[in-house]
Amino acid sequence: MEDVVLAGVGMHPFxxxxxxxxADIALEAITMALKDANMTFKDIQLALCGxxxxxxxxxxxxxxxxxGQTGIPxxxxxxxxxxxxxxxxxxxxxxxxxxxxxxxxxGIDKHQGMFQDLGEPWQNTLGMKASPxxxxxxxxxxxxxxxxxxxxxxxxxxxxHKYGRLNPYAMFRQEFxxxxxxxxxxxxxxxxxxxxxxxxxGAAAVVVCSKKIARKHNISQPVYLAASVMATxxxxxxxxxxxxxxxxxTKKKGRPVVVAAGExxxxxxxxxxxxxxxxxxxxxxxxxxxxxxxxxxxxxPGEAYHLLREGTFDITGRLPVNxxxxxxxxxxxxxxxxxxxxxxxxxxxxxxxxxxxxxxxKVGLSQVFGWNHIGGxxxxxx
Amino acid sequence: MSKSTAEKQVPIxxxxxxxxxxxxxxxxLLGSKCRSCGETxxxxxxxxxxxxxxxxxxxxxxxxxxxxxxxxxxxxxxxxYKPSDPFVPYGLGWIELPEGLAVLSHLTENDPDKLRVxxxxxxxxDELEKDEMGNKVMYYKFRPVK
Numbered sequence: 009m010e011d012v013v014l015a016g017v018g019m020h021p022f023x024x025x026x027x028x029x030x031a032d033i034a035l036e037a038i039t040m041a042l043k044d045a046n047m048t049f050k051d052i053q054l055a056l057c058g059x060x061x062x063x064x065x066x067x068x069x070x071x072x073x074x075x076g077q078t079g080i081p082x083x084x085x086x087x088x089x090x091x092x093x094x095x096x097x098x099x100x101x102x103x104x105x106x107x108x109x110x111x112x113x114x115g116i117d118k119h120q121g122m123f124q125d126l127g128e129p130w131q132n133t134l135g136m137k138a139s140p141x142x143x144x145x146x147x148x149x150x151x152x153x154x155x156x157x158x159x160x161x162x163x164x165x166x167x168x169h170k171y172g173r174l175n176p177y178a179m180f181r182q183e184f185x186x187x188x189x190x191x192x193x194x195x196x197x198x199x200x201x202x203x204x205x206x207x208x209x210g211a212a213a214v215v216v217c218s219k220k221i222a223r224k225h226n227i228s229q230p231v232y233l234a235a236s237v238m239a240t241x242x243x244x245x246x247x248x249x250x251x252x253x254x255x256x257x258t259k260k261k262g263r264p265v266v267v268a269a270g271e272x273x274x275x276x277x278x279x280x281x282x283x284x285x286x287x288x289x290x291x292x293x294x295x296x297x298x299x300x301x302x303x304x305x306x307x308x309p310g311e312a313y314h315l316l317r318e319g320t321f322d323i324t325g326r327l328p329v330n331x332x333x334x335x336x337x338x339x340x341x342x343x344x345x346x347x348x349x350x351x352x353x354x355x356x357x358x359x360x361x362x363x364x365x366x367x368x369x370k371v372g373l374s375q376v377f378g379w380n381h382i383g384g385x386x387x388x389x390x
Numbered sequence: 391m392s393k394s395t396a397e398k399q400v401p402i403x404x405x406x407x408x409x410x411x412x413x414x415x416x417x418x419l420l421g422s423k424c425r426s427c428g429e430t431x432x433x434x435x436x437x438x439x440x441x442x443x444x445x446x447x448x449x450x451x452x453x454x455x456x457x458x459x460x461x462x463x464x465x466x467x468x469x470x471y472k473p474s475d476p477f478v479p480y481g482l483g484w485i486e487l488p489e490g491l492a493v494l495s496h497l498t499e500n501d502p503d504k505l506r507v508x509x510x511x512x513x514x515x516d517e518l519e520k521d522e523m524g525n526k527v528m529y530y531k532f533r534p535v536k
Contacts, residue, residue, distance in 0.1 A: 125468045130403040134518070134529055135467030136494060141482050144461035152459070152507045194479075197462035197502050243440060247484050247492045248459055255421075255432035259490040 012103050012233040013222040014388060015110075015215045016045025017351040022210030022338040023179040024119075030062055031071045034116040034211040037344075038075060041112070041213035046225040049075040052215070053108035055082040056098060058091035058115035059343035061207075071116070089290060090238065090376040091115055092212070092346020093384020097236045099216040110217040115348075117341030119207035126379055127252045139379065140204065140293070142250035144196035147295030149248055151198060154310035156298070158198050162189035163316055164294035165202050165336055171323060172333020174364040177348070179208050179339040203294040208339030212347035214354075229358045234371070234389040235276035239269040241381030250292075251380045265383035266303040266375060273373075273385035274305075281305040284387075285369035286356045287327065288349035290377040291334035300375055301329060304385070328366040331356060342378075349374040350386060357390045400525045402518060405434030407530055408450060409515070417515045419451040419493065419530060430489045451493070453513045454535065455485040458492055460505050472519075485511050485532050498533035510535040 018040025020033045034057075042048060049072070057068025064070065068082040087094035092115055099111040127137030150156055166186055172178040184202055192201040222230050245253065246262035256262075274280055281304060289304070291297035298312040306327060307315055315321060321329035332338060332352040335345050353372035355361040369390075376384040401407045408418045423430045426443035432451060437444050460483035466473035481497030483505070498514065499505055511532040518527045 121468065125471070129470070130406075130529075131494075132467070133402065133470045134496065135463065135471035135473075135480070136482060136496065138463065138465075138467035138471075140465075141461045141463050145459040145482070145484065148461055149459040149507070194462070194464040196464065197479075247486075254494040256484075256492050257429060257490060258486055258492050259428075 011219055012100050013217050013219055013227060014231045014233055014350070014354060015047065015217045015222055015225065015227050016041045016043070017354045018044060018213045019177050019348060019351045020211040021177045022208050022341060022344070022348065025209045028209070030067070030116050030118055031074060033209060034071045034114055035074045037211035037213040038112065038114050041114070041215050045215035045217070046227065047110065047215060050078055051225070052078070052110050052112040053080055054102055055080060055112045056085050056095040057082060058085045058095050058347070059117055060086055060088060060091055061117050061120045061342065067116070087382055088378030088380065089292065089340070089342045090346060090378035090382040090384045091343050092348070092350060093236070093374070093376040093386055094238050095347070096214070096216065096233070096350065096386055097238045097384070100233055100236045103216060103218050109221045110215065112213065112215055113347065114211060114213035115344035115346065116211040117343040118209040119341065121207070127254070131252070131254060136254070137252060139250065140196035140199065143293050143296060144199045146248045146250070146299060147199055147293070150295055150299060154313070156313040158190060159186060160313040160316065161199065161203050161294040162186045164291070164297050165189045167316065167321065168291065168330060168334050168336040171331050171364050172337020174362070175333050175337065178333045178337040179206065180337045199293050199295065205292055205335035205340040208341055210339070210341040210344050210348070212344045212351050214347055214350055231354055231357050232389045233386070235273040235385065235387035237269045237273040237276060238382070238384045239265050239272065241265060242268060245381055249381050264303050265381045266300055266377055266385070269383040269385040270304040270375070273387050277387040277389070279371065279387070283371050284327070284373045286331065286353060286366050286372040287329045288332060288334070288352050288374045289329060290375055291330060291336050292340070292377070294336065296377070297330065297334065300377065304373065304375060323364055323366045331361065331364045331366055346374070346376040346384065349376070350388070353388050357388060398525045399528050400521065402527050402529045403433065407515060407528065409528060416453060417513060418453055419513060421449050421451045421489070422446040423449045430491050432491060432493045449489070452488050455487040455493070455511055455532070457505060457507055457509045457511050458484040458486045459507065460497060460502070462500050462502055481505065483532070496529070496531040498531050504534065
């Protein structure tokens, strides 16, 4: 599956922009992506707008008035933290089915408060589904099963900030020590404040097109969409996967949704995990960076925290993970964060990542995970 | 808990807990079991999520289970949760029950050093608040078995 080309990417730096309208934030990313693709909005035949937290009807149509009205279909897409992956899959299907040749995909969000409360009304009244606790219970179980410690999770945050510091699109650009992370207050034991991503504002955009259009617009460094997979919960679901569930079967052991999406993506791309040379995983908090690396088959279960200690996931290591600093540094505007990962992989594959550039990667992977068992894996190839 | 026993108790959600009719009785969690595929659920329901059968029997779940995983919330959840003043961190965990399911629950314990995976836990009820009728709104928690 290499008939779909990622022609251009653009990002508005993630951060806090209280005075700035979401449309203006999105337009910066869109303009950058169109320019990167040597295209104008007139070349686009379909647009997808991802948002999770903004409640503006037909937000995509409103935003695109700012780049000219051409009469194309525009859809708003919502898939929690996996929104970017969902849109890319839809764009790919539109192109590979032959229904159109060029799609503009963009995500935009503005943060609306620290925690998301994501259960049924009675659960929310009891404070049982504030998102940090669901992620922290996975972290606790990871410690129990594999012997990882809070210090290992702190080490993930330290690595993230080592590279996030070098990323002009990141919100937090300072380094931390392990001690500083461990001294930051607990949010949900065993995870500290500096282990978590912070909700913030931002936008990212990607132009996806057919090979024919890529040639027409002289895309000099084409990157191909080798796989794009979205998956939802299978039965049985794992007990701990963050979701609104309060009752889950234990009669059979469930397969995490990221495992399912990853396996399907490798198959689609005709490669294995060993062929991946740079990765952006969903690091909602430090523990899930490790969990997702393992769920993607990039190492054995329980091995990731050892490899982290050895430097394997550094930008100079065998398998650089989250050279962007991840959302631990960029912050998370959920409608845009998945495409933010794709921007980073594109820049890495094209050698445009500046001081955080990894060594000549040809194949990269982006992985998202959303509340209620939504997993997405995208594989890009030079 | 309030000293008065005259006030009526009501569950926070219908079909969730069996309230003891007398002080001698033990509370339990209510559930359903699918007669068609055998799936068990916490909180009564009329349709099986897995096989879509409408043939379910009411069951009471075991009062004891094992702690599968846990966390302590150090920040209050957003509204409608009403934190105590001052806020006291609270424990949450998944409890594995012998009926073949795990249930998400508040824990009585908020010290992670006093919790461990696999420990025996037992059900208790607690009062959340009084509703507008003056009834005690009850919910469930699990506590470590001494």
